[in-house]
Amino acid sequence: MTIATDDHRRGRRERRLPACPSRRRVRPGRALPLLAQLVAEVLAGQRSPRQLRPCLSESAYRSLLLRAGCYTMRQRPRLRMVVLDGPEPGVAEVSGVVAYGERHRALALRVVYAEYRWVCTHIETDVR
Numbered sequence: 001m002t003i004a005t006d007d008h009r010r011g012r013r014e015r016r017l018p019a020c021p022s023r024r025r026v027r028p029g030r031a032l033p034l035l036a037q038l039v040a041e042v043l044a045g046q047r048s049p050r051q052l053r054p055c056l057s058e059s060a061y062r063s064l065l066l067r068a069g070c071y072t073m074r075q076r077p078r079l080r081m082v083v084l085d086g087p088e089p090g091v092a093e094v095s096g097v098v099a100y101g102e103r104h105r106a107l108a109l110r111v112v113y114a115e116y117r118w119v120c121t122h123i124e125t126d127v128r
Contacts (some may be wrong), residue, residue, distance in 0.1 A: 031118055032082075032084060032092055032094045032109075032111060032118065033079060033082045033084075033094070033096070035052075035055060035094070035109065035111070035118065035120060036079055036082060036094050036096050036098075036107060036109060037077075037079045038051070038052055038055075039052065039064065039107065039109065039120075039123060040077040040079060040098040040100075040107060041076065041077060042064055042068050042069075043067055043068065043069070043070055043071050043077070043098075043107075043125065043127075044069075044071045044072065044073055044076070044077045044100060045068065045069035045071070045072045045073075046076060046077075049061065049064050049065050049068045052064065052120075054117075055117075055118065055119060055120055056119065056120045057119055057120065057121045059121070059122070060120045060121055060122055060123050063122075063123050064123055067123075067125060067127050070125075070127045071100045071103075071105065071127075073100055073101050075100075075101055077098050077099065077100050078098065078099045079096055079097075079098055079099075080096070080097045080098065080099050080104065081096055081097045082094060082095070082096040083095045083096065090112060090113040090114075091110070091111070091112050091113070092110075092111045092112075092113075092118070093108065093109070093110050093111070094108065094109040094110075094111060095107070095108045095109075096108075105125065105126055106124075106125070106126060107123075107124070107125055108123070108124040108125075109122070109123055109124075110122040
């Protein structure tokens with residue numbers, strides 16, 4: 001914890017600043033299931049991988065480019081189930097089941113909280 005001072009009219013007051021988010025457990029909330037849904041849409045060919053570029057590391061972006069459109073279909077894929085796991089502070093593993101029409105496929109993401117945002121570092125699907 002760091003301490004910062006604020007200048008006020010009546011004098012100085014100290015306030016506590018929170019620790020760096022990457023050093024404490026960050027709650028993924030609704031952002032990570034949404035990221036899994038967006039990756040599923042790229043795999044279905046309904047979204048451009050460039051739209052997810054800010055959320056992906058370089059290696060994850062390259063692997064998504066190779067797999068983009070591999071589950072081509074007319075309907076929008078639906079994320080049926082999501083499991084979030086935090087093996088260590090600032091790291092989350094997202095695994096889910098995605099319905100592509102009548103087929104259901106597994107999707108797994110490893111996401112790291114860096115520079116005040118979630119960055120996907122690894123993507124796993126059943127397509128190599």
